[in-house]
């Protein structure tokens with residue numbers, strides 16, 4: 296199915312007066328939550344009825360964002376929807392169990408699907424698509440849309456949008472950070488976002504379990520491909536020992552990439568005996584979105600991930616081999632360092 300281009304006017308028109316279902320993507324991050332809360336606020340100015348829903352538990356890290364408490368779990372959501380708005384993702388496989396809410400709609404009552412996303416993915420679903428791989432965050436796109444459409448941005452909405460931009464750019468450190476990122480962020484600060492407050496809430500209120508699992512992961516770190524690959528793994532027993540949950544493992548992979556000489560960093564997290572979550576980061580030249588796609592995942596050129604079938608040992612072997620081979624190919628092609 297090929298989608299029509301979603302213009303700012305279209306998006307306004309589609310949302311106006313509609314019952315809008317806004318799912319977070321699985322393993323929701325600051326950009327997913329921030330963009331959903333901002334659009335939900337915009338919906339209230341467009342006489343529409345937004346429902347923000349999350350298949351996975353919503354990280355309490357973001358509970359400082361106004362509207363966080365109203366995010367519902369799929370089992371608490373009923374009724375019909377006119378519009379399904381996918382933000383920060385472009386496939387139904389990324390919204391987890393929310394998909395069931397869509398699938399159970401009777402023929403003829405299927406909601407219209409609109410997508411706003413900044414990921415480069417092969418697969419897209421939907422009737423309307425606004426895709427911008429040049430945007431640092433979906434929150435940048437939503438901010439532009441709200442400004443373009445003259446929709447009010449309260450202090451709370453500014454904080455939500457700022458948080459999405461800040462987290463997706465690693466607080467203005469990743470290569471996706473542009474002059475436009477700073478310009479939008481400056482406007483959001485004028486509208487009430489407080490950078491120090493957001494940084495405190497997101498980065499400096501970690502639980503002991505999160506610090507302990509980080510310690511465990513760093514202790515278990517290994518290298519491959521002559522030190523150009525750094526990897527670690529977290530098993531169920533690591534989680535049990537430290538009292539951590541899988542969401543406490545987010546961000547650990549960035550520490551691996553910080554080792555000098557590393558091009559590719561990978562963390563393997565055991566979901567159960569047959570499923571392993573893999574997160575990839577690269578430093579300068581390896582396209583990890585492509586690597587993740589070859590394992591059924593997706594993401595950005597420097598940050599991507601995949602949920603893979605197989606025990607942690609099987610998955611690790613496959614991924615390290617493929618990753619090391621791709622590094623060698625890049626280097627043999629003269630495009631690497």
Ligand SMILES: [Mn+2]
Pocket residue numbers: 326327383413431432433463
């Ligand atoms: Mn994003």
